[in-house]
Amino acid sequence: MLKPRLIEEKMLILLRQGKISKWFSGIGQEAISVGVTMAMRKDEYILPMHRNLGVFTTREIPLYRLFSQWQGKANGFTKGRDRSFHFGTQDYKIVGMISHLGPQLGVADGIALASKLKNLNQVTAVFTGEGGTSEGDFHEALNVASVWQLPVMFCVENNGYGLSTPTREQYNCEHIADRGLGYGMESHIIDGNNAIEVYTKVSEIADSIRENPRPVLLEFKTFRMRGHEEASGTKYVPQDLMDAWAKKDPVENFQAFLRDANILSEREEVAIKEAIVHEINEHLQKAFDEEIISPIESVELNDVYKPFDYQNFEVNSKTEELRLIDAISQSLKQSMEQHEDLVIMGQDIAEYGGVFKITDGFVDQFGTERVRNTPICESAIVEAGMGLSIAGMKAVVEMQFADFVSSGFNPIVNYLAKSHYRWNQHADVVVRMPCGAGVAAGPFHSQTNEAWFTKTPGLKVIYPAFPYDAKGLLATAVNDPNPVLFFEHKALYRSIRQEVPVDYYTLPFGKASVLREGESVTIISYGAAVHWALETLNANVDIQADLIDLRSLQPLDTETIYESVRKTGRVIILQEDSLFGGIASDISAQIMENCFEDLDAPVKRVASMETPIPFINQLEEQYLAKGKFENALKELLAY
Ligand SMILES: Cc1ncc(C[n+]2csc(CCOP(=O)(O)OP(=O)(O)O)c2C)c(N)n1
Numbered sequence: 258m259l260k261p262r263l264i265e266e267k268m269l270i271l272l273r274q275g276k277i278s279k280w281f282s283g284i285g286q287e288a289i290s291v292g293v294t295m296a297m298r299k300d301e302y303i304l305p306m307h308r309n310l311g312v313f314t315t316r317e318i319p320l321y322r323l324f325s326q327w328q329g330k331a332n333g334f335t336k337g338r339d340r341s342f343h344f345g346t347q348d349y350k351i352v353g354m355i356s357h358l359g360p361q362l363g364v365a366d367g368i369a370l371a372s373k374l375k376n377l378n379q380v381t382a383v384f385t386g387e388g389g390t391s392e393g394d395f396h397e398a399l400n401v402a403s404v405w406q407l408p409v410m411f412c413v414e415n416n417g418y419g420l421s422t423p424t425r426e427q428y429n430c431e432h433i434a435d436r437g438l439g440y441g442m443e444s445h446i447i448d449g450n451n452a453i454e455v456y457t458k459v460s461e462i463a464d465s466i467r468e469n470p471r472p473v474l475l476e477f478k479t480f481r482m483r484g485h486e487e488a489s490g491t492k493y494v495p496q497d498l499m500d501a502w503a504k505k506d507p508v509e510n511f512q513a514f515l516r517d518a519n520i521l522s523e524r525e526e527v528a529i530k531e532a533i534v535h536e537i538n539e540h541l542q543k544a545f546d547e548e549i550i551s552p553i554e555s556v557e558l559n560d561v562y563k564p565f566d567y568q569n570f571e572v573n574s575k576t577e578e579l580r581l582i583d584a585i586s587q588s589l590k591q592s593m594e595q596h597e598d599l600v601i602m603g604q605d606i607a608e609y610g611g612v613f614k615i616t617d618g619f620v621d622q623f624g625t626e627r628v629r630n631t632p633i634c635e636s637a638i639v640e641a642g643m644g645l646s647i648a649g650m651k652a653v654v655e656m657q658f659a660d661f662v663s664s665g666f667n668p669i670v671n672y673l674a675k676s677h678y679r680w681n682q683h684a685d686v687v688v689r690m691p692c693g694a695g696v697a698a699g700p701f702h703s704q705t706n707e708a709w710f711t712k713t714p715g716l717k718v719i720y721p722a723f724p725y726d727a728k729g730l731l732a733t734a735v736n737d738p739n740p741v742l743f744f745e746h747k748a749l750y751r752s753i754r755q756e757v758p759v760d761y762y763t764l765p766f767g768k769a770s771v772l773r774e775g776e777s778v779t780i781i782s783y784g785a786a787v788h789w790a791l792e793t794l795n796a797n798v799d800i801q802a803d804l805i806d807l808r809s810l811q812p813l814d815t816e817t818i819y820e821s822v823r824k825t826g827r828v829i830i831l832q833e834d835s836l837f838g839g840i841a842s843d844i845s846a847q848i849m850e851n852c853f854e855d856l857d858a859p860v861k862r863v864a865s866m867e868t869p870i871p872f873i874n875q876l877e878e879q880y881l882a883k884g885k886f887e888n889a890l891k892e893l894l895a896y
Pocket residue numbers: 308356357358385386387388389390416418419420481485
């Protein structure tokens with residue numbers, strides 16, 4: 258406890274000297290970080306927050322590495338890409354927070370699920386402040402942990418304030434621990450300023466979780482003695498409250514206890530302190546002496562995704578005619594056979610087989626441990642997928658409808674997408690996205706929301722239009738250790754059939770397929786719109802067009818696009834999504850920038866109306882780009 262205290266005191270000085278950026282103080286809360294970490298085994302994961310320096314020091318991370326991290330230097334954990342405690346390290350089994358606070362609670366669920374599935378008898382500890390408990394992630398994570406009986410210790414550090422917000426404005430129950438009852442979960446209140454109580458109680462609880470896997474909610478009563486971060490001060494905290502808690506200082510009280518019990522002499526105390534101060538100064542010097550990182554573009558770009566060694570599985574087996582939906586189902590099943598560590602999770606996917614029946618019969622073959630029905634909590638399940646990945650497993654998460662991904666949006670774009678770039682931790686998660694209109698399902702069951710994700714570096718976005726492509730690309734998505742959004746158009750599920758190889762095979766990402774070849778125009782599309790373009794070409798046999806089915810939006814096969822545009826000089830991009838900010842706009846811009854001199858006409862984009870997607874057929878038909886395509890194509894040819 259003394260070590261994090263002394264480090265902090267030093268950091269506060271450096272902060273004033275402008276030598277480090279922000280500082281979030283955990284002074285007064287050390288007994289919790291240190292006590293919990295000491296109660297954990299070294300091979301068990303801890304997911305700390307911004308005030309848990311004691312977790313990092315108790316896991317014995319060399320101090321210079323922490324100091325380098327805070328200065329954004331290479332000996333830190335994020336190569337200068339993320340600040341303060343926003344990092345993880347597999348070497349020390351620590352998984353740091355993202356700024357959004359709540360998501361790591363669900364990540365802990367995933368790690369705990371992996372340890373439960375592997376019978377490791379481990380417990381996972383995750384921290385949050387009482388402010389963070391107001392986030393939906395908290396509720397979702399506790400609910401999932403309870404329904405699945407996952408071995409997680411949810412450690413709430415109730416330190417009185419969330420930034421300037423006192424607890425009475427944060428929640429309206431007496432104790433956060435009281436909520437355990439509502440989740441069907443054991444809970445305890447622990448005096449977070451009493452090191453002995455923290456250590457003994459948490460040790461007992463951790464032991465009992467290892468024996469009997471289950472989640473436990475722990476509320477540590479404590480107090481934040483300094484500002485939220487140093488710049489924000491403590492003016493809003495009444496002085497008498499400060500004074501009362503100052504008397505409960507965990508370091509001073511523990512020192513006094515050790516002295517009274519004749520365990521620690523004054524001489525020993527001084528020696529311990531001197532040794533720590535020496536260590537801090539030595540390591541600080543090392544960090545100061547380290548050069549600052551010089552930016553190299555290629556280094557940054559190369560770390561966004563984990564390198565993936567694509568293995569091509571040959572397609573030489575016999576074929577059978579499959580609908581899109583059967584091809585996806587078959588691919589998923591074969592991936593489950595290929596990867597024993599693959600878990601699929603989604604609403605109603607187990608015995609019921611999913612709303613589209615893609616996982617029908619899977620439970621019989623793979624069991625309910627690997628084919629998991631989930632509560633309705635998209636965030637926690639995406640986060641659990643991340644946790645499985647951290648623990649070395651793979652996850653496929655089924656969104657019941659792509660529209661509902663908005664409820665799991667935060668962990669996808671902020672956690673999964675940024676993890677490899679930030680601290681070299683890949684997110685081996687495929688999110689399956691049954692999407693698209695044309696089924697008279699209205700604004701919330703019809704969207705094709707790929708552009709929400711193609712915008713975000715770190716994600717791969719795949720969007721097949723045919724059974725053959727879907728089967729091979731889904732297999733690759735599972736093999737690829739990066740997060741993949743896999744779009745499956747609902748209107749194509751049962752309407753498109755094709756001869757598909759029976760055996761397992763893969764197809765590479767980033768390769769478009771050229772479905773038709775012609776000299777006069779390039780048509781670029783993906784998903785259901787590819788079939789609209791095919792219909793138009795079938796009805797106008799005189800039009801000589803290259804028809805490019807992108808299949809993969811991120812990575813994007815610009816080579817095939819440019820080659821075709823250079824040949825035809827005219828290009829039309831057809832997308833089902835509404836126009837503004839869709840991928841057609843970016844492809845158009847790239848063509849202008851790279852093929853301008855080969856163009857004989859302006860690039861044309863055809864997309865759906867700038868409205869939400871309406872319900873009744875007549876309105877939906879008017880909304881969709883399909884009806885506008887033929888005229889637009891003819892206009893372009895006549896330009
Ligand atoms: C989703 C989200 N909303 C708001 C913030 C800004 N913010 C950062 S920490 C914090 C207070 C957190 O309070 P608490 O969880 O009690 O932890 P403490 O700082 O007291 O340890 C706030 C509002 C954020 N980081 N993320």
